[in-house]
Amino acid sequence: MSVRLTDGDQAYLAGDHGPSAQSAMRIVVRLADTMEAEGLLDITGAHIDSCLYHGPAVLDFADWLADGGAQVAVPTTLNVSSLDLLHPDLYRGDPDWAVQARRLMERYEEMGCRPTWTCAPYQLDIRPSFGEQIAWAESNAIVFANSVLGARTHRYGDFIDICAAICGRAPAAGLHLDENRRGTLLVCLEGLGDDLLDRDVFYPVLGYLVGQTAGHDVPVIDGLPPSVGEDRLKALGAAAASAGSVGLFHAVGSTPEAPTVEAAFQGVEPERVVVVSTAELRVARDALSTTGDSRLGTVSLGTPHYSVAEISRLVELLDGRSVHPDVSFYVSTGRDVLAEVGLRGWEEPLRSAGVTFVTDTCTYITPILAETSRPAMTDSGKWAYYAPGNLGVEVVFGSVEDCVSSAVAGEVVRDDGIWGDG
């Protein structure tokens, strides 16, 4: 074992903080060793993905830690789970599965985690600031924290998230370190019209393409308008982390470590350069849909969880109209965001218009959809990516404007004019 440990780390390994903390530290050190970390570093917060039920192993693990009295050492938020605790009737799955999933959620609460149940912890009241070292799991949250907030987390998976939270320590390696945050791949946008760059739907499509291209590179995207908004960067990152293994990207002129191309590359030449034109974007857009069927059973928005601003946009687009009676319309969001939406007086009108809010979970990870025989439409590159495999549903990707028009019409309506089709 080549990882240099402090006396404090050794105390954990010796069991001074109890048997669970000892196990947690052993796992942190084992992972640090495989990452060739020189040591561990202090973290100021964690976000846990391990609270999503995948079968007995994840509950065995949580029981193993919680039964030994484990408590988190740093403020820790919880990702989506398998259940919507605020709207339990939405669950259409196996009741035994739900019992196990609920038990898993309770175990993480017992360990002192905050029951936020959202995949967008960066939309909560408290979020990490620039330069903070954190241990986050959930691929879209990781890429947002690193890229948009400039906080520092490696691309952590389940289990290590809670182990790091219990010890307050993480491997000093990977994206925690300056040198690994340097851009390595330059993505140049070429000949794209302002009308395309100014549409929400462009960002998840670009993200999908970047994810497919990047491999383990840190992409630097040059050619976006200045100061791209957080919701667009969120959609870009979520799609990139689904189609690839991107844990950090830089958008020149928008993200904090990329005021210029040179800064994003830390003064070093890019190892690779790719040019993105409208033609490649059209291919990526088409790859996000699995069918050309115009029948519509479902619209699902909010992957990652919709923000207050995105729900405000939905209110605007619906403009008093109602969802067609043959279409189920879901918006997944955090319980904190839904509370804010309620305070602003938007929740009841949206429900009356036919919108079903889903909190604490997401429509593609647990059985919620009323039917999967007709296609589902989404504005999310991540949902479009995973839902066909998870749910066995055909998917049509479109803009939020297309999703709303289609929901009202009761069939798929897409305006592809901005993509220069034809």
Next chain:
Amino acid sequence: MADRPRVLVAGTAAGEVLRLDEPLSFWGGVDPVSGRITDLRHPQVGQSVAGRILIMPFGRGSSGGSSVIAEGIRAGTAPSAILLLEPDEIVTLGAIVADELYGESIPVVVLAEDQHSSLRTGQQVTVAPDGSVVGT
């Protein structure tokens, strides 16, 4: 490269190689009950990873992959080894935690490029604790 093979999780395994044409996310990509690939966008959708010596460059996508690998090891539907071209923490963690929790795991090894590219679907191979891979 001099440091290859690099053992991320040590163990022994024997079985038939399944070479993946593209990286795979275990979460949303593999059903831990059957071991089958469920990602409809993956060229090898429908094939089973259970008991196979899985060859892929690195993992992809969701953080939940660690849980799906640990669950697969518990349920006996995981690959019998995963041989990578680049280290992948999400894959590694699933194997480490199954080891800590159940005392059962699978080897995860980063191979040199020439060896990684030489392994073909259908070959019978063994993986040793030092990460060496030998045809049988």
